[in-house]
Amino acid sequence: MKEHSNFFYKTDPAEPSSPPSLHIRNVILVCFGIIIISVLSYALILIIKTWPIDEYSISKAGTFGDSFGALNSLFTGLGFAGLLITIFLQREDLKLTRMELSETRAEIRLQSRTFQQQQFEESFYRLLALYRENLTQLSIKSEVSSGTRIYGIDALSFLQQKFDAACGTERIMTFPSTARDNDKDDYIYWLYKTCSMIFFRQTRYTETLNAILSLIENECFLSEKREHYLKILSSQFTIYEIKFLFYQAFLNPNYHALRSTISTSPSFQSRFSSSSIPLGHCKSFEYLWQIHLPQKEFNADRLFSIDRFKAARKRTAQRRQEKPEQSHQKI
Secondary structure: OOOEEOOOEEEOOOOOOOOOEEOHHHHHHHHHHHHHHHHHHHHHHHHHHHOOOOOOOHHHHHHHHHOOHHHHHHHHHHHHHHHHHHHHHHHHHHHHHHHHHHHHHHHHHHHHHHHHHHHHHHHHHHHHHHHHHHHHHOEEEOOOOOOOEEEHHHHHHHHHHHHHHHHHHHHHOOOOOOOOHHHHHHHHHHHHHHHHHHOOOOHHHHHHHHHHHHHHHHHOOOHHHHHHHHHHHHHOOOHHHHHHHHHHHHHOOOOHHHHHHHHHOHHHHHHHHOOOOOHHHHHHHHHHHOOOOOOOOOOOOOHHHOHHHHHHHHHHHHHHHHHHHHHHHHO
16 A cells, blocks of 8 residues: 655555654655765855965864864764653653553453453353253152142242141241240251251252352452342242242251352342241241341331321222112112
């Protein structure tokens, strides 16, 4: 490609943003030309000032040569100034080089972080899909008809109903508030035995969940993003999954990752505290594993706790009572 140029510099149209480059040969020629012209001009001025020359001798020639000392001093100073300018230019070049290296390192770090994020998200969503697949394949034997099995959420729902029936009235029994540890131990032992008889371990399902939690904890590209992925994970849980996982965390000492997540993640705490798990069971969980599980207070009649809506409720009830009376009067 043809280059646009003038006498001192040239630019490449293929890279318009790049600075122009000098014609080194032309610059050197101009510099030497200036030096030669300066010397000749100075010599000519000396000759004119001393004309006519009466004697040609070595001593006179030496005196003529010594008269160029001022010019030599000038060129020496200019050379030293040029050396200083070269040093400063090299210093600026080094600064630009360091800035470019710093930008390159920042870009490399950004690319590395982006690559780590892509790797993490690929692993996370692949494990999440595997978790959902293992949930659908989770199965238990049906007690209604022999030889058949119940799968997925239906299996967890069946186990929960069976657990509720096994607990009976004791399901809502308040966790002992006495200072005696024996009462608390008896309650926890009863709950542990009831859970272990009904909630059989579904190893592939629960271990996949543990793998996801370990991935988020150990390989998340940013610690600030962990809660974001825990929120995505917890949003996938149904009420039956939450209850099943709660009792598995209560039963199995190896599920420390799940218990740790329940105790530290706001998303998990929100889901597990809104799952209608009996308060006595939550207290047992806290007492056994020393993990606090906050409980949400729900008010199903939130609308009717406001005064103006209470009045609207009364007016609606009055209108309902008046309608039968009006119908009776018409008859």
